[in-house]
Amino acid sequence: MKKEVFLIEGMTCASCAQTIEKATKKLKGVEFSSVNLTTEKLTISFDENQVSFTDIKKSVDNAGYTISTSKIKASYSITGMTCASCAQTIEKYINKLDGIVSVSVNLATEKMSVDYNSSLLSNEIIIATVKNAGYSAKKINSEEKVNDTSEMKEKEIKLVWKKFVWSAIFTLPVLYLAVGHMFGFPLPEILDPMKNPQIFAMTQLIFTIPVIVLGNSYYRIGFKTLVRLHPNMDSLIALGTSAAFLYGIFATIMIAKGDYSYTNELYFEAAAVILTLITLGKYLELLSKGKTSEAIKKLMGLAPKTALIIKNGIEKIIPIEEVEVGDILIVKPGDKMPVDGVVIEGVTSVDESMLTGESLPVEKNVGNSIIGASINKNGTIQYKATKVGTDTALSQIIKLVEDAQGSKAPIAKLADIISGYFVPVVIALAVISGGAWYIAGQSGVFALTIFISVLVIACPCALGLATPTAIMVGTGKGAENGVLIKSGVALETTHQIKTIVFDKTGTITEGKPKVTDVIVVDPISKDELLSFAASAEKGSEHPLGESIVKEAEFAKVTLKKVSKFKAIPGHGIEVQIENKTLLLGNKKLMDKNNINQEYLSDTSDKLATEGKTPMYIAIEGQLAGIIAVADTVKSSSLNAINKLHKMGIEVAMITGDNKQTALAIAKQVGIERVLSEVLPEDKASEVKNLQKNGKKVAMVGDGINDAPALAQADIGIAIGSGTDVAIESADIVLMRSDLMDVPTAIELSKKTIRNIKENLFWAFAYNTLGIPVAMGLLFLFGGPLLSPIIAGAAMSFSSVSVLLNALRLKKFKPSK
Numbered sequence: 001m002k003k004e005v006f007l008i009e010g011m012t013c014a015s016c017a018q019t020i021e022k023a024t025k026k027l028k029g030v031e032f033s034s035v036n037l038t039t040e041k042l043t044i045s046f047d048e049n050q051v052s053f054t055d056i057k058k059s060v061d062n063a064g065y066t067i068s069t070s071k072i073k074a075s076y077s078i079t080g081m082t083c084a085s086c087a088q089t090i091e092k093y094i095n096k097l098d099g100i101v102s103v104s105v106n107l108a109t110e111k112m113s114v115d116y117n118s119s120l121l122s123n124e125i126i127i128a129t130v131k132n133a134g135y136s137a138k139k140i141n142s143e144e145k146v147n148d149t150s151e152m153k154e155k156e157i158k159l160v161w162k163k164f165v166w167s168a169i170f171t172l173p174v175l176y177l178a179v180g181h182m183f184g185f186p187l188p189e190i191l192d193p194m195k196n197p198q199i200f201a202m203t204q205l206i207f208t209i210p211v212i213v214l215g216n217s218y219y220r221i222g223f224k225t226l227v228r229l230h231p232n233m234d235s236l237i238a239l240g241t242s243a244a245f246l247y248g249i250f251a252t253i254m255i256a257k258g259d260y261s262y263t264n265e266l267y268f269e270a271a272a273v274i275l276t277l278i279t280l281g282k283y284l285e286l287l288s289k290g291k292t293s294e295a296i297k298k299l300m301g302l303a304p305k306t307a308l309i310i311k312n313g314i315e316k317i318i319p320i321e322e323v324e325v326g327d328i329l330i331v332k333p334g335d336k337m338p339v340d341g342v343v344i345e346g347v348t349s350v351d352e353s354m355l356t357g358e359s360l361p362v363e364k365n366v367g368n369s370i371i372g373a374s375i376n377k378n379g380t381i382q383y384k385a386t387k388v389g390t391d392t393a394l395s396q397i398i399k400l401v402e403d404a405q406g407s408k409a410p411i412a413k414l415a416d417i418i419s420g421y422f423v424p425v426v427i428a429l430a431v432i433s434g435g436a437w438y439i440a441g442q443s444g445v446f447a448l449t450i451f452i453s454v455l456v457i458a459c460p461c462a463l464g465l466a467t468p469t470a471i472m473v474g475t476g477k478g479a480e481n482g483v484l485i486k487s488g489v490a491l492e493t494t495h496q497i498k499t500i501v502f503d504k505t506g507t508i509t510e511g512k513p514k515v516t517d518v519i520v521v522d523p524i525s526k527d528e529l530l531s532f533a534a535s536a537e538k539g540s541e542h543p544l545g546e547s548i549v550k551e552a553e554f555a556k557v558t559l560k561k562v563s564k565f566k567a568i569p570g571h572g573i574e575v576q577i578e579n580k581t582l583l584l585g586n587k588k589l590m591d592k593n594n595i596n597q598e599y600l601s602d603t604s605d606k607l608a609t610e611g612k613t614p615m616y617i618a619i620e621g622q623l624a625g626i627i628a629v630a631d632t633v634k635s636s637s638l639n640a641i642n643k644l645h646k647m648g649i650e651v652a653m654i655t656g657d658n659k660q661t662a663l664a665i666a667k668q669v670g671i672e673r674v675l676s677e678v679l680p681e682d683k684a685s686e687v688k689n690l691q692k693n694g695k696k697v698a699m700v701g702d703g704i705n706d707a708p709a710l711a712q713a714d715i716g717i718a719i720g721s722g723t724d725v726a727i728e729s730a731d732i733v734l735m736r737s738d739l740m741d742v743p744t745a746i747e748l749s750k751k752t753i754r755n756i757k758e759n760l761f762w763a764f765a766y767n768t769l770g771i772p773v774a775m776g777l778l779f780l781f782g783g784p785l786l787s788p789i790i791a792g793a794a795m796s797f798s799s800v801s802v803l804l805n806a807l808r809l810k811k812f813k814p815s816k
Contacts, residue, residue, distance in 0.1 A: 006042045007068035023063040053098035076112045080135035083233030084419035084464020093133040108468035134224045160283045163214045167276040170210045178269035193263045201252040204268040215275040231423040240455035244271040274792035281796020302373035307338035327385045331376045339372040340387035348379030401479045409488035412467035422460045430454035433775040453774035457791035461799040466759035469806035474752030482735035483745045490731035494749035496696040503701035504655035509631040515551035517628035529625045535560040536575040544629045583618040611664030637669045640739035683709035744814040759802045766798045
């Protein structure tokens with residue numbers, strides 16, 4: 001009996017505890033079940049041969065409560081996989097473990113992502129289970145350098161290339177001996193099959209053995225998985241080439257006994273050539289796989305290896321790993337910023353294009369933030385480190401991209417299901433077709449040819465690589481363009497978007513109010529009015545007041561001394577300047593103080609319809625003018641929304657602002673659907689209403705108040721300059737505040753999904769056409785019989801072709 005303790009969520013009274021006890025006790029194999037309401041724990045003893053964690057969880061769920069799981073997300077690098085069937089096998093083994101929430105094995109990245117309940121499972125059990133499945137797993141710790149496996153991959157590529165070269169060296173003589181005399185190529189008398197058949201056969205055997213030894217991994221893995229009833233691509237290769245090799249040995253023995261009819265039926269060349277071609281295919285596949293992850297390599301290569309810091313007045317160079325939060329770093333022109341931080345001394349411009357996609361350098365002054373790995377252009381600065389190691393923006397970007405590349409898209413499910421049954425079905429077809437031809441009266445050699453051809457032409461690899469390779473290239477390409485797509489699901493869903501809802505402030509607009517108009521009443525001048533207004537607002541923290549002060553600083557007007565200051569909530573302020581009473585605020589403030597605004601009323605209304613906020617200034621009871629302030633529209637907003645309209649996507653705007661201002665902004669950027677005066681907590685409800693029509697809805701926002709709506713939308717898109725909460729809630733993060741990246745994300749999604757569909761089509765088409773041909777369909781109607789050597793070459797090419805097609809995505813460029 002096994003005893004476990006689980007935390008229960010949702011209980012409110014003793015009746016709840018009784019309900020859970022009754023529900024779990026009904027399970028066959030449960031010996032004891034007790035729920036403690038105070039500690040909210042379920043203690044249960046059960047026979048694990050009859051009851052699983054899943055059964056207990058389902059029972060508690062059905063009772064209306066939840067087992068609280070201490071969920072851990074872990075990543076593992078997997079070695080030993082060769083095809084989609086391998087990934088399927090590992091997933092099946094891991095899914096059988098109690099406490100597994102989800103598992104996903106990515107063939108292209110050779111990584112496994114596991115969500116599991118730490119109270120039921122451990123890292124050691126997961127690694128041991130992978131080993132039992134016939135593969136090796138190593139946990140990837142967050143402290144380790146992200147995706148730092150390039151050295152290992154390079155070694156693997158070199159090893160496979162070496163194996164191919166040596167295989168080819170030994171295979172060419174076998175091939176020459178086997179087919180050369182058929183084409184009249186000269187052979188030494190000692191190797192002539194007509195004069196020395198035994199030496200002819202033994203020479204081929206001697207040259208084939210090294211090729212078999214070099215390809216030992218196909219047999220080691222292939223037969224191991226076959227014995228465990230989870231055959232993979234290696235099993236097909238092992239069975240096919242073993243059959244050819246063993247038949248060759250049998251033929252050699254028959255020749256030694258004097259039956260020279262076997263001289264032309266040795267089949268050694270089939271085994272040797274198939275292994276050599278498949279090793280070449282494996283090499284090309286590894287090269288192509290390496291190119292799919294170039295985006296990660298580029299990102300990793302951005303960070304400098306050392307940093308120049310200053311401590312106790314002494315400058316010294318240290319490894320970047322030794323930089324600590326709070327260290328003061330010195331960066332000279334042309335150098336890279338080692339980590340994230342804030343400027344404390346100096347002025348410069350910084351190239352952040354490698355991280356944000358923004359081509360223009362960004363000016364940096366004291367107080368401005370620095371992104372690690374960006375390039376210092378022209379000034380020497382000192383800045384304080386705020387984030388180091390895996391906390392830096394670059395590390396977080398790499399992790400986001402890596403997680404996305406390791407995830408699966410829903411479109412991959414069909415390929416996964418087929419891959420799970422693929423190899424056993426192929427083995428069955430090989431046996432049936434070979435046997436059928438033999439029973440139909442064909443020779444044993446003919447039946448063997450059919451058997452081997454069917455085994456080696458089938459390729460689950462193409463199916464397994466179709467989706468992850470395209471996702472790897474697509475998400476990598478997105479990162480290069482400043483668009484971080486967090487998962488395969490997000491990448492796939494984005495191309496189905498029919499409605500996009502934009503938050504107004506900080507998304508469509510800059511989020512920083514600016515003075516747009518200064519209207520004066522004679523005899524006061526614009527500079528004088530600005531001076532009075534800025535002097536009055538100098539002590540204000542209101543965003544509109546700050547914008548007036550900034551405008552005055554820009555205009556270089558002299559500020560006046562304020563003797564009295566009084567804030568009037570909801571109206572404005574009243575101040576004393578140079579013994580004059582000044583009122584600054586909205587129309588309500590003017591009405592309250594009986595200030596005549598009649599001669600500026602039309603101007604005020606016009607400014608309001610343009611989305612501007614008019615602020616009235618009265619001096620000594622007389623209207624002196626209006627200063628209009630507006631949150632200006634981003635330069636990219638109009639172009640982005642026009643582009644989305646051309647793509648057939650409905651665009652809406654959501655804001656807490658009043659209807660008049662909202663309509664004015666919407667008119668500027670060409671949005672017809674406006675949701676105004678929406679409270680922050682109601683934004684998610686508005687998105688939900690749009691989803692009721694069955695359309696896929698995306699939400700674009702940047703603030704904390706946008707987070708619920710971002711989470712509610714089918715796709716949440718956060719502006720990179722926004723808050724951490726918004727970015728965390730989103731599916732896609734735009735590294736720069738350019739809304740043109742929204743249509744870019746949709747275009748990238750469409751092209752990636754089209755690429756995946758192409759890959760899946762060719763993978764399915766290849767196997768649908770290839771296997772019947774290998775089974776002798778053409779021969780049945782008077783055509784040729786497929787050679788196992790051609791079948792092996794075709795199998796290798798199918799995987800490489802899928803990878804090459806995925807690599808076409810690297811040419812992606814956003815349309816203008």
